[in-house]
Amino acid sequence: MDRRSFLKLAAASPALVSPVSAGGSHGNAEGYASATVIGSQSRAPQTDFTLYSPLAEAWYRSGEYFEWTSTTPNNEGRRVNVFYRTFGNRANPALVILHGYPTSSFDFREMIPFLEEDYFVAVLDFPGFGFSDKPQDGYSYMLEDDAKLVDHFVQEIVGLSRFHLLTHDRGGSVGFAFLGNYLAREEKAYEITYHFISNGGLFLPLANLSQGQYDTQRAVPDPERTRQQQVRPRVTEGTPQRVANADIQAFNDGIGARPYVGKYLLERAANEYRWLDVLRESPVPTALIWGLQDTVNPPRIGNHIWYTYLDKRAVESSYWILPTAGHYLQWDEPEEMAGIVRTCLEAGIPAPEDENAFMRTLARNRTATSPVYMGRSIIENVYFPGAVAYSPDGYSF
Secondary structure, three states: OOOOHHHHHHHHHOOOOOOOOOOOOOOOOOOOOOOOOOOOOOOOOOOOOOOHHHHHHHHOOOOEEEEOOOOHHHOOOEEEEEEEEOOOOOOOEEEEEOOHHHHHHHHHOOHHHHOOOOOOEEEEEOOOOOOOOOOOOOOOOHHHHHHHHHHHHHHHHHOOOOOEEOOOHHHHHHHHHHHHHHOOOOOOOOEEEEEEEEOOOOOOHOOOOOHHHOOOOOOOOOHHHHHHHOOOOOOOOHHHHHHHHHHHHOOHHHHHHHHHHHHHHHHHHHHHHHHHHHHHHHHOEEEEEEOOOOOOOHHHHHHHHHHHOOOOOOOEEEEEEOOOOOOOOOHHHHHHHHHHHHHHHHHOOHHHHHHHHHHHHHHOOOOOOOEEOOOOOOOOOOOOHHHHHHHHOOOOO
């Protein structure tokens, strides 16, 4: 879809910034079509918490909660409240989005207006993130548990029989575990119709982690370091995005929960080869999308996943680079990110033999922010019909 069409869609989309009152409506207070909700729900507002950001408040008050019982043995059947939102008409094709660390579904606030006209979009905050519960009394925040939570969400809460899946950062790891569980079942309760994967530490040997990120994996969190972070004044001024992120991080003491949530890299490291092998064998069409300017999860991770696990698959696969985006593609270039989704789902990815023409067409309309399509690596000997013979001694004319 061209830029003019996207802007027309965006202009027609309801604003996300108007504060609204909390109530029983299902994510519909800002003008979005309501959805049928299946299963029990609960609203568990943190009533003594002040939201300084109108953006964060509008996001929170337009959401709903459902209760999740953890399947992780160490959690001993603990129940947590999980925040979620839906957008658009549920008669349209569905898109389920899984957020990363240490943020939340709010990451996709600016991207959703480019999609909601034609798609039913469902997002959630995993336990330990966003507006969901963030227990800190020994609760284990596990990727595999979150994968089962997603299964519960799509079946019992939003009741989807088929949907596209889009993941970012930590959500990519949850998505791999979820995909593995899905493919292992002989009888499938739903169909995953497309798989979008964006920046994340999806192959840790190639990540560029800081010492602080390594420190979060320690067996016992440093209580003094956590306390120092908790007593810092919350950001209440600055860019709307920064103030909103500060509110969401502080909600239910996300700072205190971060040392526990951050341990997911241990589970990631133990399972990443198995999960990536599942990706290679997956029959689900897949698009890999990477922000070129990501320094923590640099493009070498995307390159490795593409060439090792996706490039040679028979099923439709594509690799896209966003040259002006960093780790948070959905913040930096939400329109272009949504454009890739639309291209894959609506225009379609060319067959390998048609890729050269496709790339030339994209290049003719390229701007500085436009996605770059990376074609498949089908290598053949080059032959120039009718060319003069080559000799080390020179050419014959």
